[in-house]
Amino acid sequence: MNDFIKDFPAFDDRRYIYFDNAATTQRPRCVTEAIEEFYRSKNANPLRGLYEWSIKATDAYENAREKAAKFIGAEKACQIVFTRNATESINLVAYTYGEENIGAGDEIAVCASEHHSNILPWQRLANKKGAKLVWLEVGADGAIPESEYAKIGEKTKLVAVAQVSNVLGQPKPIKKICETAHKFGAVVMVDAAQSVPHMRVDVKELDADFLAFSGHKILGPMGIGVLYGKENLLLSMPPFLRGGEMIEYVTRESATFAELPHKFEAGTVNAADAAGLDAALDYAQSIGFDYIESQDKKLTALLMDGMSKIPHIEIYGSKNPDEHCGIVTFNVEGCHPHDVSSILDTDKICVRAGHHCAQPLMQSMGVPMGSTCRASLYFYNTEEEIYRFCEKLAKVREELGYGS
Amino acid sequence: MDLKQMYREIVNEHNLHPSHKHDTENPSVVLRGVNPSCGDDIFLQLKIEDGIITDGSYVGSGCAISQASADMMLDLVIGQSEDEARRLADVFLRMIKGEASGEEIESLDEAAALENVSKMPARVK
Numbered sequence: 001m002n003d004f005i006k007d008f009p010a011f012d013d014r015r016y017i018y019f020d021n022a023a024t025t026q027r028p029r030c031v032t033e034a035i036e037e038f039y040r041s042k043n044a045n046p047l048r049g050l051y052e053w054s055i056k057a058t059d060a061y062e063n064a065r066e067k068a069a070k071f072i073g074a075e076k077a078c079q080i081v082f083t084r085n086a087t088e089s090i091n092l093v094a095y096t097y098g099e100e101n102i103g104a105g106d107e108i109a110v111c112a113s114e115h116h117s118n119i120l121p122w123q124r125l126a127n128k129k130g131a132k133l134v135w136l137e138v139g140a141d142g143a144i145p146e147s148e149y150a151k152i153g154e155k156t157k158l159v160a161v162a163q164v165s166n167v168l169g170q171p172k173p174i175k176k177i178c179e180t181a182h183k184f185g186a187v188v189m190v191d192a193a194q195s196v197p198h199m200r201v202d203v204k205e206l207d208a209d210f211l212a213f214s215g216h217k218i219l220g221p222m223g224i225g226v227l228y229g230k231e232n233l234l235l236s237m238p239p240f241l242r243g244g245e246m247i248e249y250v251t252r253e254s255a256t257f258a259e260l261p262h263k264f265e266a267g268t269v270n271a272a273d274a275a276g277l278d279a280a281l282d283y284a285q286s287i288g289f290d291y292i293e294s295q296d297k298k299l300t301a302l303l304m305d306g307m308s309k310i311p312h313i314e315i316y317g318s319k320n321p322d323e324h325c326g327i328v329t330f331n332v333e334g335c336h337p338h339d340v341s342s343i344l345d346t347d348k349i350c351v352r353a354g355h356h357c358a359q360p361l362m363q364s365m366g367v368p369m370g371s372t373c374r375a376s377l378y379f380y381n382t383e384e385e386i387y388r389f390c391e392k393l394a395k396v397r398e399e400l401g402y403g404s
Numbered sequence: 405m406d407l408k409q410m411y412r413e414i415v416n417e418h419n420l421h422p423s424h425k426h427d428t429e430n431p432s433v434v435l436r437g438v439n440p441s442c443g444d445d446i447f448l449q450l451k452i453e454d455g456i457i458t459d460g461s462y463v464g465s466g467c468a469i470s471q472a473s474a475d476m477m478l479d480l481v482i483g484q485s486e487d488e489a490r491r492l493a494d495v496f497l498r499m500i501k502g503e504a505s506g507e508e509i510e511s512l513d514e515a516a517a518l519e520n521v522s523k524m525p526a527r528v529k
């Protein structure tokens with residue numbers, strides 16, 4: 001057992017095996033403490049008041065922005081827009097940048113393994129504008145075959161791609177995708193919801209135009225997310241939501257808008273959860289991505305090895321455990337994933353079952369009933385949990401009435 | 405009854421060896437039930453004569469619980485009047501939402517074993 005466990009109140013009950021980290025991670029105590037501390041000692045509406053508490057609240061919020069900017073290598077804090085989650089971040093881009101820059105006959109290239117969050121905003125935009133969605137197909141391992149890149153061309157205005165798929169875990173060559181897109185003047189929307197928790201992400205090195213992630217998938221609270229954008233793009237974009245906090249000057253007829261990033265943050269902001277995210281990013285940094293990645297690889301290898309010894313289990317994606325970012329999607333032959341997950345639940349094992357908000361991918365993978373089970377790990381999981389999981393998984397078929 | 409026991413004693417048998425999973429010849433009605441969130445897709449086929457369900461079956465796919473439910477409910481409704489079948493279906497739905505009385509649940513016979521499903525919100529759709 002490693003000693004991170006003690007930082008996580010959820011693991012006080014050691015009977016539970018939490019293998020649904022791709023859905024949301026657990027939160028270390030320092031995160032909930034930071035939120036509590038915000039409400040205890042600086043609870044005032046940030047960005048408005050001129051008194052001490054409000055100034056402290058503003059500082060907490062803006063410090064979190066600085067932290068997030070540094071965490072992903074953004075040059076300036078104003079390139080970080082706080083949202084509710086990755087989904088809202090992507091929608092923000094679709095409703096502002098997309099509305100302004102994508103029109104009839106244009107193409108939006110979307111990777112076929114995307115989460116619905118990085119499909120539906122583009123699907124809506126394409127339908128509304130008469131633009132076309134062009135699918136970058138993925139192979140069985142989750143990688144985009146070289147030949148697919150030829151679909152990015154003169155008509156492409158935007159490429160939507162997740163750095164790590166939440167189903168197959170396979171990391172995508174974002175830098176190369178950006179290079180290709182930029183050759184044709186297209187921008188790239190990187191969904192980093194699954195990558196930011198597992199690997200060092202540097203927006204400048206990737207040359208990403210937009211990048212989104214959720215706080216709750218990297219140890220932070222639910223309800224706070226990040227959108228990074230290149231400054232010139234953010235400057236050129238109209239506001240997303242309108243109301244308080246995002247204006248410069250308002251008359252009965254018109255308004256001018258606040259500077260970056262406030263232009264995109266209408267209404268009272270989620271400062272407490274931003275403070276929680278700040279603490280979460282500190283915590284992740286203290287663990288370090290060297291450790292997180294080595295643990296991902298070690299545990300995933302152990303898990304895939306253990307599972308491959310159990311008959312009637314099919315694992316999807318790359319055969320190489322290093323290409324999974326802790327995500328192992330599988331099926332038990334003849335058993336519906338919901339039944340598998342319910343049986344594992346009786347052993348206090350938490351795994352996800354269903355389409356994982358990636359129905360187009362499920363359709364192209366041709367999995368039975370469009371659904372799979374998914375075990376997803378994080379650095380705090382242990383070898384012992386993996387042994388216990390495999391032991392219980394081996395019994396599922398029998399529990400569901402098969403001879404064995 | 406715990407969940408494993410529910411599978412072992414009731415669900416698995418109906419799922420793996422259903423009595424009613426086949427086509428009905430000349431059905432009077434065919435009803436499709438789809439739950440896209442879990443990929444359940446079931447066609448219920450009923451033969452109704454003079455207000456009585458004289459025969460019925462289902463085809464399609466889904467999780468063991470949904471398949472077993474269909475099989476058990478057919479056990480229950482074949483031979484009943486349409487009204488009684490509607491009542492039983494209503495009791496079943498209320499049972500899995502946790503809203504049916506003990507007495508009502510008893511009238512579901514074997515299907516009463518699925519009462520536990522009410523504790524699985526993702527399954528109640």
Ligand SMILES: Cc1ncc(COP(=O)(O)O)c(C=O)c1O
Pocket residue numbers: 022023085086087088115117118162164165166191193194214357
């Ligand atoms: C790859 C990917 N993109 C987007 C999302 C959406 O995240 P959220 O629900 O926090 O907006 C998720 C999480 O489910 C994800 O795994």
